[in-house]
Amino acid sequence: MRKISLLGATGSIGTQTLDVIRMHKDKFQLVSMSVGRNIELAKQMIQEFSPTIVSVMHKEDAEGLQMEVPGNVRVYWGEEGLIQVALHPDADVVVTAVVGSVGLIPTLEAIRAKKTIAIANKETLVTAGHIVMEEARKHGVSLLPVDSEHSAIFQCLNGEENRSISRLIVTASGGSFRDKKREELRHVTVEDALNHPNWSMGAKITIDSATMMNKGLEVIEAHWLFGLPYERIDVLLHKESIIHSMVEFEDSSVIAQLGTPDMRVPIQYALTYPKRLEFLDEKRLNLWELGTLHFDKMDFERYRCLAFAYEAGKVGGTLPTVLNAANEVAVEAFLQRRVGFLQIEDLIEEAMEAHVVSKNPTLEEIQLVDGQTRKEVLTFIKQRGL
Ligand SMILES: NC(=O)C1=CN([C@@H]2O[C@H](COP(=O)(O)OP(=O)(O)OC[C@H]3O[C@@H](n4cnc5c(N)ncnc54)[C@H](OP(=O)(O)O)[C@@H]3O)[C@@H](O)[C@H]2O)C=CC1
Ligand SMILES: CC(=O)[C@@H](O)[C@H](O)COP(=O)(O)O
Numbered sequence: 001m002r003k004i005s006l007l008g009a010t011g012s013i014g015t016q017t018l019d020v021i022r023m024h025k026d027k028f029q030l031v032s033m034s035v036g037r038n039i040e041l042a043k044q045m046i047q048e049f050s051p052t053i054v055s056v057m058h059k060e061d062a063e064g065l066q067m068e069v070p071g072n073v074r075v076y077w078g079e080e081g082l083i084q085v086a087l088h089p090d091a092d093v094v095v096t097a098v099v100g101s102v103g104l105i106p107t108l109e110a111i112r113a114k115k116t117i118a119i120a121n122k123e124t125l126v127t128a129g130h131i132v133m134e135e136a137r138k139h140g141v142s143l144l145p146v147d148s149e150h151s152a153i154f155q156c157l158n159g160e161e162n163r164s165i166s167r168l169i170v171t172a173s174g175g176s177f178r179d180k181k182r183e184e185l186r187h188v189t190v191e192d193a194l195n196h197p198n199w200s201m202g203a204k205i206t207i208d209s210a211t212m213m214n215k216g217l218e219v220i221e222a223h224w225l226f227g228l229p230y231e232r233i234d235v236l237l238h239k240e241s242i243i244h245s246m247v248e249f250e251d252s253s254v255i256a257q258l259g260t261p262d263m264r265v266p267i268q269y270a271l272t273y274p275k276r277l278e279f280l281d282e283k284r285l286n287l288w289e290l291g292t293l294h295f296d297k298m299d300f301e302r303y304r305c306l307a308f309a310y311e312a313g314k315v316g317g318t319l320p321t322v323l324n325a326a327n328e329v330a331v332e333a334f335l336q337r338r339v340g341f342l343q344i345e346d347l348i349e350e351a352m353e354a355h356v357v358s359k360n361p362t363l364e365e366i367q368l369v370d371g372q373t374r375k376e377v378l379t380f381i382k383q384r385g386l
């Protein structure tokens with residue numbers, strides 16, 4: 001029985017992780033979970049899965065929930081709560097499915113406690129990749145990718161020697177606006193942007209996908225997980241999201257991982273690794289029915305956020321932290337309808353240009369830069385009268 005701690009249980013990855021646990025009750029047990037504001041769903045989950053440590057975002061919610069749950073359940077809140085969930089003494093695997101850099105500290109704590117990490121929260125690696133990877137190395141902890149592209153690359157690399165990799169080819173669907181020209185993006189709505197063609201995901205990642213920042217964050221995530229320089233990580237437009245990513249080797253062979261777009265597959269793989277388990281859903285890939293797959297060259301002028309991410313990754317130091325924090329604030333402002341879609345990239349560019357990069361930052365410096373960038377971007381938004 002693999003015992004699981006789940007950060008972000010009420011989200012898209014969280015609920016799909018619970019689906020996988022539900023499909024294999026004899027193999028997995030949920031021992032702890034965190035939610036944000038969705039207390040009603042949390043109550044149902046506690047009743048169904050019986051975790052003994054639970055965390056919510058706010059103190060008042062924690063106090064209310066504590067009165068309603070069985071006596072053996074402890075309810076925590078805030079960042080300390082996320083850490084308590086990650087450190088459940090019985091947990092073997094911690095699934096990091098919260099959104100945003102709030103995932104960093106609980107992930108680091110879980111690594112220090114030698115828990116295996118099934119990492120969905122890409123912002124953790126973007127904002128502090130060098131620290132997370134060093135801690136994982138020091139404590140002998142595996143980071144198992146949940147993100148579909150990274151799970152694909154991880155599967156393509158099974159049994160291969162790292163030195164024989166030529167390049168990684170990360171596929172991108174193109175997101176909600178892939179058929180629009182740049183000039184058509186000025187007046188798109190939040191609803192349009194949230195309408196991803198292939199995946200049903202949380203709001204923040206769906207907007208990231210539309211700006212192509214998601215792919216930028218994934219390039220940085222791939223750099224840290226697989227240790228390749230940015231010059232050897234390419235992005236390829238592939239609108240069907242059937243090939244989840246590929247690896248080219250020195251002998252010119254390319255290995256790809258394919259499947260229907262269903263996040264429960266990479267989630268299950270991370271939970272069962274190094275074994276595979278039957279996927280208890282009838283949906284299977286049918287290439288004959290699909291007929292054709294499409295591929296296009298990435299246009300870095302059309303998708304400026306991807307260019308920003310490559311720049312941040314190559315420069316390194318505190319710049320990826322700025323990229324991530326500015327993006328989180330700008331996307332939230334777009335979702336609140338305070339800024340337009342194209343202003344997301346303007347705000348990120350402004351924050352990156354204003355930043356003086358510090359090399360090899362400590363965790364404290366990263367937290368400081370993260371906080372300062374968030375304030376700065378909010379000021380940029382106010383200065384624009386928005
Ligand atoms: N969705 C997907 O298919 C994929 C997602 N990912 C990555 O996985 C992560 C999660 O994405 P996704 O599931 O889509 O996101 P969702 O927005 O659907 O879910 C986020 C979860 O985090 C909780 N949460 C949000 N903010 C906080 C906070 N400040 N403190 C504590 N908990 C918080 C939410 O709680 P509540 O809802 O209760 O308020 C919810 O449980 C992201 O990093 C994303 O990039 C990667 C690949 C695919
Ligand atoms: C399911 C998943 O892993 C997402 O990160 C997905 O990749 C988003 O799709 P695009 O960013 O390719 O549009």
Ligand SMILES: [Mn+2]
Pocket residue numbers: 147148149218
């Ligand atoms: Mn992905």
